[in-house]
Amino acid sequence: MSKNKHIGSDFDVFLAEQGELEEATAIxxxxxxxxxxxQAMQTTGVNKSALAKRMHTSRTVVDRMLDATDTGLTLETMTRAATALGFRVRVDLVAA
Structure with a gap:
């Protein structure tokens, strides 16, 4: 019998036990x-500066939005970016 209690367990269970599941999920x-x-920027041929202009914001905001580690993105900013690129945002909640 193995002494490691995590062998065979779910990675989400491990992260939850470590108190890191919510942060890992957000990232x-x-x-x-x-x-x-x-991908939407590439598809539409829009660069960061043009997206910032379309969103009526700064390039710094676009850089933060595209920073995969910055989890402070608001729904408003995400929606403005999607609209500026000709897309819409859809958010789903699913059972845990």
């Missing part, structure tokens, strides 16, 4: 959002 979600915005 993972932000990485996906940043990637999706970058």
């Amino acid at each position: 993972a979600v932000k990485r996906v959002i940043a990637w999706q915005i970058e």
Whole structure:
């Protein structure tokens, strides 16, 4: 019998036991959002400066929005970016 209690367990369970599940989830979600915005920018041929202009904001805000580790993105900023790129935001809550 193994002495490691985590062998065979779920990684989410491990993160929860360490008190790091919420932070890890937030970072993972932000990485996906940043990637999706970058993909939309490439698809539409819009660079960071043009996106900032379309959003009526600064390039610094766009840089923070695209920073995969900055989890402080607001729904308002995300929606403004999506609209500026010709997309819309859809948010789903799913059972844990």
